Amino acid sequence: xxxxxxxxxxxxxxxxxxxxxxxxxxxxxxxxxxxxxxxxxxxxxxxxxxxxxxxxxxxxxxxxxxxxxxxxxxxxxxxxxxxxxxxxxxxxxxxxxxxxxxxxxxxxxxxxxxxxxxxxxxxxxxxxxxxxxxxxxxxxxxxxxxxxxxxxxxxxxxxxxxxxxxxxxxxxxxxxxxxxxxxxxxxxxxxxxxxxxxxxxxxxxxxxxxxxxxxxxxxxxxxxxxxxxxxxxxxxxxxxxxxxxxxxxxxxxxxxxxxxxxxxxxxxxxxxxxxxxxxxxxxxxxxxxxxxxxxxxxxxxxxxxxxxxxxxxxxxxxxxxxxxxxxxxxxxxxxxxxxxxxxxxxxxxxxxxxxxxxxxxxxxxxxxxxxxxxxxxxxxxxxxxxxxxxxxxxxxxxxxxxxxxxxxxxxxxxxxxx
Amino acid sequence: xxxxxxxxxxxxxxxxxxxxxxxxxxxxxxxxxxxxxxxxxxxxxxxxxxxxxxxxxxxxxxxxxxxxxxxxxxxxxxxxxxxxxxxxxxxxxxxxxxxxxxxxxxxxxxxxxxxxxxxxxxxxxxxxxxxxxxxxxxxxxxxxxxxxxxxxxxxxxxxxxxxxxxxxxxxxxxxxxxxxxxxxxxxxxxxxxxxxxxxxxxxxxxxxxxxxxxxxxxxxxxxxxxxxxxxxxxxxxxxxxxxxxxxxxxxxxxxxxxxxxxxxxxxxxxxxxxxxxxxxxxxxxxxxxxxxxxxxxxxxxxxxxxxxxxxxxxxxxxxxxxxxxxxxxxxxxxxxxxxxxxxxxxxxxxxxxxxxxxxxxxxxxxxxxxxxxxxxxxxxxxxxxxxxxxxxxxxxxxxxxxxxxxxxxxxxxxxxxx
Numbered sequence: 044x045x046x047x048x049x050x051x052x053x054x055x056x057x058x059x060x061x062x063x064x065x066x067x068x069x070x071x072x073x074x075x076x077x078x079x080x081x082x083x084x085x086x087x088x089x090x091x092x093x094x095x096x097x098x099x100x101x102x103x104x105x106x107x108x109x110x111x112x113x114x115x116x117x118x119x120x121x122x123x124x125x126x127x128x129x130x131x132x133x134x135x136x137x138x139x140x141x142x143x144x145x146x147x148x149x150x151x152x153x154x155x156x157x158x159x160x161x162x163x164x165x166x167x168x169x170x171x172x173x174x175x176x177x178x179x180x181x182x183x184x185x186x187x188x189x190x191x192x193x194x195x196x197x198x199x200x201x202x203x204x205x206x207x208x209x210x211x212x213x214x215x216x217x218x219x220x221x222x223x224x225x226x227x228x229x230x231x232x233x234x235x236x237x238x239x240x241x242x243x244x245x246x247x248x249x250x251x252x253x254x255x256x257x258x259x260x261x262x263x264x265x266x267x268x269x270x271x272x273x274x275x276x277x278x279x280x281x282x283x284x285x286x287x288x289x290x291x292x293x294x295x296x297x298x299x300x301x302x303x304x305x306x307x308x309x310x311x312x313x314x315x316x317x318x319x320x321x322x323x324x325x326x327x328x329x330x331x332x333x334x335x336x337x338x339x340x341x342x343x344x345x346x347x348x349x350x351x352x353x354x355x356x357x358x359x360x361x362x363x364x365x366x367x368x369x370x371x372x373x374x375x376x377x378x379x380x381x382x383x384x385x386x387x388x389x390x391x392x393x394x395x396x397x398x399x400x401x402x403x404x405x406x407x408x409x410x411x412x413x414x415x416x417x418x419x420x421x422x423x424x425x426x427x428x429x430x431x432x433x434x435x436x437x438x439x440x441x442x443x444x445x446x447x448x449x450x451x452x453x454x455x456x457x458x459x460x461x
Numbered sequence: 462x463x464x465x466x467x468x469x470x471x472x473x474x475x476x477x478x479x480x481x482x483x484x485x486x487x488x489x490x491x492x493x494x495x496x497x498x499x500x501x502x503x504x505x506x507x508x509x510x511x512x513x514x515x516x517x518x519x520x521x522x523x524x525x526x527x528x529x530x531x532x533x534x535x536x537x538x539x540x541x542x543x544x545x546x547x548x549x550x551x552x553x554x555x556x557x558x559x560x561x562x563x564x565x566x567x568x569x570x571x572x573x574x575x576x577x578x579x580x581x582x583x584x585x586x587x588x589x590x591x592x593x594x595x596x597x598x599x600x601x602x603x604x605x606x607x608x609x610x611x612x613x614x615x616x617x618x619x620x621x622x623x624x625x626x627x628x629x630x631x632x633x634x635x636x637x638x639x640x641x642x643x644x645x646x647x648x649x650x651x652x653x654x655x656x657x658x659x660x661x662x663x664x665x666x667x668x669x670x671x672x673x674x675x676x677x678x679x680x681x682x683x684x685x686x687x688x689x690x691x692x693x694x695x696x697x698x699x700x701x702x703x704x705x706x707x708x709x710x711x712x713x714x715x716x717x718x719x720x721x722x723x724x725x726x727x728x729x730x731x732x733x734x735x736x737x738x739x740x741x742x743x744x745x746x747x748x749x750x751x752x753x754x755x756x757x758x759x760x761x762x763x764x765x766x767x768x769x770x771x772x773x774x775x776x777x778x779x780x781x782x783x784x785x786x787x788x789x790x791x792x793x794x795x796x797x798x799x800x801x802x803x804x805x806x807x808x809x810x811x812x813x814x815x816x817x818x819x820x821x822x823x824x825x826x827x828x829x830x831x832x833x834x835x836x837x838x839x840x841x842x843x844x845x846x847x848x849x850x851x852x853x854x855x856x857x858x859x860x861x862x863x864x865x866x867x868x869x870x871x872x873x874x875x876x877x878x879x
Contacts, residue, residue, distance in 0.1 A: 055520060057562035057754045060546060063514035065559050068573070071510045086787040087811045089818025091836075092489045096481035096592050097515065097578075102473060120538035123582050128478060141483050144475035150835030154818060155486070160515075164541050174514050189800070189821040200811075286801065287808060336475045369504040382607070383704065390705060393505045393618075400507025400572060403607040417568030418509075 062165070062173030069366045074176070076364050077350055078158050081178040084201050085156040088193065090180060093157050095137045101127035103136045106335055111301075116163040130162040134179040134347065135304070135332065142183050142343075143336035151184025151341070172351055180326075181345030183333075188276060190344045191308045191328060192283035198312055198324070198346055199289050205353065206362040209291045212323065216281065216310045217298030219327070221274040225267060235261050237303075243268065244299040268296060276308050304329040310346070314356055323356055324348040366419060369398050371458050372438075373415035376404035377427030384431035388424070388451070395455035416441055422458070480583070480591030487784045492594070494782050495768055496576050499596040502619050503574040506611065508598060511575050513555045519545035521554045524753055529719075534581040548580040552597040552765065553722070553750065560601050560761075561754035569602025569759070590769055598744075599763030601751075606694060608762045609726045609746060610701035616730055616742070616764055617707050623771065624780040627709045630741065634699065634728045635716030637745070639692040643685060653679050655721075661686065662717040686714060694726050722747040728764070732774055741774055742766040784837060787816050789876050790856075791833035794822035795845030802849035806842070806869070813873035834859055840876070 059065050066074055082092065101119050104112070118130040131137060134157060142153065157179050165171055180197050182190045195214060202212055222243070226236040239261055246254050255265055273281070273294045284292050292310075300309045309327030314320055326346025334340040357363050372392065376385045382404050392399040400420060402411040408425065415423050423439045430436050436454065439446045449457055477483050484492055500510065519537050522530070536548040549555060552575060560571065575597050583589055598615050600608045613632060620630055640661070644654040657679055664672050673683055691699070691712045702710050710728075718727045727745030732738055744764025752758040775781050790810065794803045800822050810817040818838060820829040826843065833841050841857045848854050854872065857864040867875055 054755060055524070055558070055753045056518070057558050059514060059558075060516040060518055061542075061544070063516050065514075065562075066512035067559065067563065068509040068511055071512050074512065075510065086816050087814065089788045089791075089816060089838075091486040091786055091788065092493065093486055094484035094489050094492065096477060096483075098478040098481050098580075098592065100474070100478055106473070118538075118540065120536075122536065124479075126479070140473070140475050140477075141485065144483075145485065148835070150832030152818075152820065152823075152832070153836075162516075174516065185821055185823060187821045187823055189804070193819070286804070335473045337472060368509055370507045370509065373507075386607070386704070396505065398504050398507060400570075401611070402570065403603055403605045405570075405603060405605055414568030414570070417566070418571075420507075 060173075062167035064172065064174070068368065072366050072368070073354070073363065074350065077353065078176070078178075080204050081156075081158060081201065081348070084204050085178070085180055085197065088154065088197050088200070090154040090156040090182075090197070093138070093141065093155050094159065095131075095134075095141065095157075097130050097160065097162070098128050099131050099137060101129040103140065104129055104132065112163065116165060118162050118164055131159065132163050133161055133302070134159050134177065135181070135302070135329065135343075135345065136335075138179065138181055138345075139329075139332040139343065140336060142341055143333040146333075146337065146339065146341060149183075152190065153183040154181075155183070156180045169355070176350040178348040179345060180348075181343055183341050183343050185344075186330070186342050188279045188283060188308070190342075191276075191280045191310075192287065194326065194344050194346060195280065195284060195292065195310055196287055196289060198310075198326075198348070199284075199291075201348065202312065205357060207356075207360065210315065211360065212291065212315055213313050214284075214289070214292040214310055215295035215298050215313055216277050216292060216308060217295055217300075218274045218277050218308055219299075219305050220276055220307055221296065222299065229263060229267070231261065231263075239263060240299050243297055244301055246297055280308055298325070300325060300327055302329075304332045306330045308344075316359060319359060323352050367421075368419050370400050370418065370420045371398050371461075372422040372424060373400050373402065373418065373420040375402045375408060375411035375415065375423060375425045377408055377425055377430075379404055381426045381428055381431050385426040388426060388436070388454075391451070392455055392458065395459070397455055397458040478591075480585035482590065482592070486786065490784050490786070491772070491781065492768065495771065496594070496596075498622050499574075499576060499619065499766070502622050503596070503598055503615065506572065506615050506618070508572040508574040508615070511556070511559065511573050512577065513549075513552075513559065513575075515548050515578060515580070516546050517549050517555060519547040521558065522547055522550065530581065534583060536580050536582055549577065550581050551579055551720070552577050552595065553599070553720070553747065553761075553763065554753075556597065556599055556763075557747075557750040557761065558754060560759055561751040564751075564755065564757065564759060567601075570608065571601040572599075573601070574598045587773070594768040596766040597763060598766075599761055601759050601761050603762075604748070604760050606697045606701060606726070608760075609694075609698050609728075610705065612744065612762050612764060613698065613702060613710065613728055614705050614707060616728075616744075616766070617702075617709075619766065620730065623775060625774075625778065628733060629778065630709065630733055631731050632702075632707070632710040632728055633713035633716050633731055634695050634710060634726060635713055635718075636692045636695050636726055637717075637723050638694055638725055639714065640717065647681060647685070649679065649681075657681060658717050659719075661715055662719055664715055698726055716743070718743060718745055720747075722750045724748045726762075732777075734777060737777060741770050785839075786837050788818050788836065788838045789816045789879075790840040790842060791818050791820065791836065791838040793820045793826060793829035793833065793841060793843045795826055795843055795848075797822055799844045799846055799849050803844040806844060806854070806872075809869070810873055810876070813877070815873055815876040 112132050117132050122128050160176050162174050242257050277294045298309050298311050305327045307328035311322045311325030328344040330342040374385050374389050376382050389399045389401040424436045434451045435448050437446050438449050530550050535550050540546050578594050580592050695712045716727050716729050723745045725746030729740045729743030746762040748760040792803050792807050794800050807817045807819040842854045852869045853866050855864050856867050
């Protein structure tokens, strides 16, 4: 299988670039389960898939993405032609750009989803990588609270599709309208308003006294933020969710979301786990984003759900699916003279849509069978001269050790019905 | 749906970064057809999917990828931590890195496939973009010509799965062994050998007299390259392909492939179209690539198939599939009072796995129906107060205009069986 390299040349590292992942077959199988479930749920609600390059002109993010992300966390470089390019840190500016470009051709409401990878230059840590994939679900062209309720319903349906129960998570809903009314009432400057929202956004992550001190510096009394009254927009969304049978949603005045473009209802889905209560993902309404490209704005509402956070959630809850390879059967060869027969058997099975891997018999039989087990392939057929002559094959279940003889004609049917 | 932006702020362009593509729903549907077919064929042959980040340490490409690509065509930049990073221009060095990293855990032969995007800084032109997607199929751990025959069989099966016939394309097979024997015989230096291979590789793209002059400069007589004798390795692969029923394969001494890492049999699939005879994709054996990481080399053989070239091929042949959105039915609302009923109908259909889009009734009915048509959704249900009261719904086929009444209980069954 391998031979010694006589050269003493220095070797390259087999590690990936820092903070990104290699997806080996078992990782990729989980990724395909994750994205397959996302695709299935989004499509059921009438959303259609789009995609775009990871490369975007750098100016796309300068107007409306948060200062922290643009200034400290983007991968931005100058290409060989002198253009400033950014590896997208999020998908919303891209979808807004694409919708603005075809505003006249599209029908509205327009439902779109995508599962792009996004990039941030961060210190890698649990749940935070430099590259992750993120389902983006967006509904364009509706100012109705129905749109917000629907998008939150998609988020809710996703959680259930992954096997979570409604007691595993809670949907916290806030309102930028409520916060904007507050900052207007307090006559805060644009800068101070932004600072206040940032403080509220990070409130859970700082000591109470620090939060009190910092908002006092802005001239805001803490009591003003403790609203018992549910804002009208949030109340309507909660009522629509109830109509759809969704009860695990609450008003939460502290939900702000980090991006500058949010303009109305915002929400976050929280893990209810007692040891690990935290935001899993979220989104909200952004009615002004396509205004970056066009004087005719198209209202939008959507959310982004990251693969790393959801994987951690499923892992803690015991909801990760078991790995099953796509290959159904491994054909090993007992003697070189049987290889040609084994190859034609593999070809027949593939023609019948049975995923079949063939060993070329370059190692002894025991090692061929070990290879099948390493691949986690469920069934094994050993083909020797006797099998080639008789046309009857021993089919071994590698998990149970059970073995049954099957004729060539029975084989495909057997594998397609198990 | 949209409102005027009073600001006169300068607007951003809606165009994507130069040389990359936006995938609108119809483009993405084709992309999903393409990658779904690739996945299906590769898995049938026992190949399992892997993936990796587009970001790789720049040194990964310096040893074995061609000088032209590394020196002039990579996207390489220095990250905020001072690391030199490259957006992968091809996948083979990545898969070799991943295989070397788990050489002891993997079973061999190991069959892997991936559909990554790859990047090259090129002047955009037909069939050549700065980002494209590429199926990579690789078989590791076998030195047998069976491995080469199998990988070429996968390429062949892919072409048929896309609807091509065996007269639409030809598989041209060359041999680096044959070329290496020639350069040894001619006592060419390493530099001159590389130059000769480059000339042979580009032969079809230059005038005959220029080719003759340039190889004469290397001290090589043109007659030496006109071999009538099929090299042993190519002859064996051709025989194995014939056993598998593949007849449209020929020896072609001019097939070299551009990458430095190829070490044995190489091949290219050519379009047979009289107006557009050209290479569609190709690959070959590379037995030394994992030696970059490890003294124990793992032999490899594989190919890469690009999405842009295949799309052009299918387009010319009339083999592009028609766009059908995943959404089966559009529910429009005739009056605001019917919205709540329409929403619960949509919810019922989704629970029965029927992809359903709901209009919130923000525009008049005629415009709602126009939106359904723009989305190319095949069926329409208009819900008004009468339908809400009777529980009987008019189901309209938007292509034929045909309309039938269905009860709530019949609806899901109707959509799942059409």
